[in-house]
Amino acid sequence: MKVPIVEIFSSFQGEGLWIGRRQIFVRFAGCNLSCDYCDIASSQSTDSGILMSVDEVVEKIKGLKTSDLHSISFTGGEPLLYAEFINEMVNKLTDAGTDKIYNTKSNKIDVKIMIETNGTLPDLLANIDKIDCVSLDIKLKEQISQNWKDEIFENELMSIKSLIKLKKRFYCKLVVFPSTELATLEKIGKELSNVFNLYNTIDKDININNYNKNNHNTRIPIVIQPVSPVDQWKNQSNLLFKFSETIGQYVEVLTIPQIHRFLNIE
Numbered sequence: 001m002k003v004p005i006v007e008i009f010s011s012f013q014g015e016g017l018w019i020g021r022r023q024i025f026v027r028f029a030g031c032n033l034s035c036d037y038c039d040i041a042s043s044q045s046t047d048s049g050i051l052m053s054v055d056e057v058v059e060k061i062k063g064l065k066t067s068d069l070h071s072i073s074f075t076g077g078e079p080l081l082y083a084e085f086i087n088e089m090v091n092k093l094t095d096a097g098t099d100k101i102y103n104t105k106s107n108k109i110d111v112k113i114m115i116e117t118n119g120t121l122p123d124l125l126a127n128i129d130k131i132d133c134v135s136l137d138i139k140l141k142e143q144i145s146q147n148w149k150d151e152i153f154e155n156e157l158m159s160i161k162s163l164i165k166l167k168k169r170f171y172c173k174l175v176v177f178p179s180t181e182l183a184t185l186e187k188i189g190k191e192l193s194n195v196f197n198l199y200n201t202i203d204k205d206i207n208i209n210n211y212n213k214n215n216h217n218t219r220i221p222i223v224i225q226p227v228s229p230v231d232q233w234k235n236q237s238n239l240l241f242k243f244s245e246t247i248g249q250y251v252e253v254l255t256i257p258q259i260h261r262f263l264n265i266e
């Protein structure tokens with residue numbers, strides 16, 4: 001099996017809860033959505049990228065290993081379109097059950113696996129064998145002006161429920177614009193807290209991220225990501241505070257811009 005890959009590179013994770021971690025990124029081509037703000041438009045189409053086999057990708061990853069390597073991030077596009085390929089690749093790369101980054105005996109490496117998904121493919125997400133962290137997007141209607149369907153949000157909620165059930169570590173990423181309305185964020189905050197609470201009452205022992213154990217609403221963080229480039233946020237800090245306060249009434253919230261843009265790295 002060969003799948004279209006746009007790029008494989010080593011960098012610091014520039015977003016979310018694993019920000020600053022040294023990662024190897026594998027960017028797949030192709031996406032089932034078409035967001036207006038997509039900054040990696042080249043990866044929206046399966047035509048972009050070159051076809052690579054599992055062995056070719058594994059070799060490339062091995063060649064990019066560094067002493068500070070923390071994890072491998074599968075991104076896109078939408079990486080879950082290639083769930084089977086990811087499982088095969090991770091199986092070839094890792095030794096389950098060891099914490100060593102390099103395993104010289106088998107020449108396998110044991111690193112953590114991150115999936116950066118738009119969250120709309122819950123069945124495929126549930127089929128990934130090894131996941132250490134998921135970045136799951138929450139898309140807003142106005143961000144997919146041409147092709148919005150309510151099932152986008154419904155599927156994101158199903159993905160969240162599935163990750164909670166599987167006790168996986170994850171966070172939800174919400175890209176915001178200066179034009180984003182507080183009423184929209186209020187609605188999303190409420191809906192997310194309903195889903196999180198539903199599961200709290202079913203299984204009080206689930207503690208996915210060890211976030212503030214005493215407050216049942218604060219265990220799954222929402223990362224607000226001010227859209228890049230950050231110049232458009234000049235003199236807009238009050239707006240970002242308001243966004244955070246609106247979501248923060250309901251769930252744990254952090255506001256983190258993309259740092260790879262500041263550092264001018266991939």
Ligand SMILES: Nc1nc2[nH]cc(C(=O)O)c2c(=O)[nH]1
Pocket residue numbers: 011012013014015025040075076116260265266
């Ligand atoms: N450094 C760096 N961090 C990232 N986090 C998410 C990325 C993505 O494009 O999915 C990305 C990326 O492209 N580069």
Ligand code: SF4
Pocket residue numbers: 031032033034035037038039040043044076077078118
């Ligand atoms: S989900 Fe991500 S890759 Fe797909 S169109 Fe939207 S921003 Fe681009």
